[in-house]
Amino acid sequence: MTALTLAVADVHKQFRGATALAGAALRIEPGTLHGLIGPDGAGKTTLLRTLVGLLHPDRGTVVYQQDGRDVPLLVARPFIAYMPQQQSLYPDLSIQEHLEFFRDLYQIEYEAFAARARRLLRLTRLEDFKDRSAGHLSGGMYKKLGLMCALLPTPAALLLDEPTNGVDPISRREFWDLLYTLRDDGIAILIATAYMDEAERCDTVHLMEGGRIWSAGAPRRILAEEGASHFAELFVRRAAAGA
Template identity: 50%
Template sequence: MSIEVRAEHISKTLNTTVALTGVSTVFEAGIVHGVVGPNGAGKTTLLRLIKGLLKPDEGTFEFIYHGKVCPAQEAISRIGYFPQEPSLYPDLSVWEHLEFFRDLYDLNESDFRKRAEELLAATGMAPFKDRPAGKLSGGMYKKLGLMCVLLNHPALLLLDEPTIGVDPVSRQELWDIVYNVAGPEMTVILSTSYMDEAERCAKVHVLQDGKLLADGQPQSVMENLHVTNFAELFLKHE
């Protein structure tokens, strides 16, 4: 069962920078959400707040799990977080990383092997499971980090600009993986500054200068704001 997140009037200041101001939105369960905006819009801050790595200065988050409000700490334990730059060990192989996270998540051996083989097949990484992380391409490195996060079957997956810095083919492959794992058992919230990726999401949450410009289905957002694409939207609001 996936988690729904309701944000109410979220504000956050980091040092002297106002990162978010009065953001209210709903991340419905079981679909792929895009938090879309240029650099400095507040995307990473919002994801870190949802994960509990930061606390809001104002406002609250409500987590809905199995149809009921879930205590924040219980919800956070079911959240997988993928940062912009996953921290992997260059000398450990792909398989050794999966074993490391098996122990971290305290998975039993049979469940671990089944899940690991599923992820290796889904990502196309099976032929490279003995390769050290330090010798992986940028796209493969991101896939390994994503596998490590997915190993524990999170009910909510937070992806902070997962496609940044990778080639176009790897971008497409990462999106395919996201849609393969999304569904009734997992909510996905993905941040991106690539405007063309906004339209791949079931719902978008558009941020600029820490404020929510709009949210909803991509086509509806564009129609309501009288633009033909998301790049035009941000140019219009500069």
């Protein structure tokens, strides 16, 4: 399996004078699960879009290392799976039709596709719903389908933008179990979320605000260093200090 490392350094981005990224930096290694934690408007989506090549930084570098060698985005892109924050599936297409569509986009051999689709349907527990159209899926099922489409080409890096928004607690737990399985398969995972409690589930968290990552490390270590019991407290304290 291809190993992919993604890194950004001192990345800046402005939209019509408004700062979205102000020197953000992070590095995602294969087989690790990173969380990008921050309130709305912190710059999480902009950073994810920059990593996947959908936005171009005004300043700074984005590096893709495939099996230890620097490669351009065009080479790395087939190995990067991205799940946008907004609804991005086709409501009239069924789960099976979505999988077939992404199979063709990624030019996956039929036998490999059949095996992967079976595994993903089993992992997401959507085997019994594969003929149901995306427009008729529950919020959790919809997110799982989005994840399945991203995972079908067996990516080396997975970028997820608020994938558990609007998902019920049981589906969220299933979702995280699925992410741990993928991490153990060697995939580099970066998940952006505004749910502070999800930060503690990651191997490494990057706390983000105002387009800058102000702290990064293992969740327990950060909480211990900052003397906080949970991440929401950290952000509230920071907001109060800023005010």
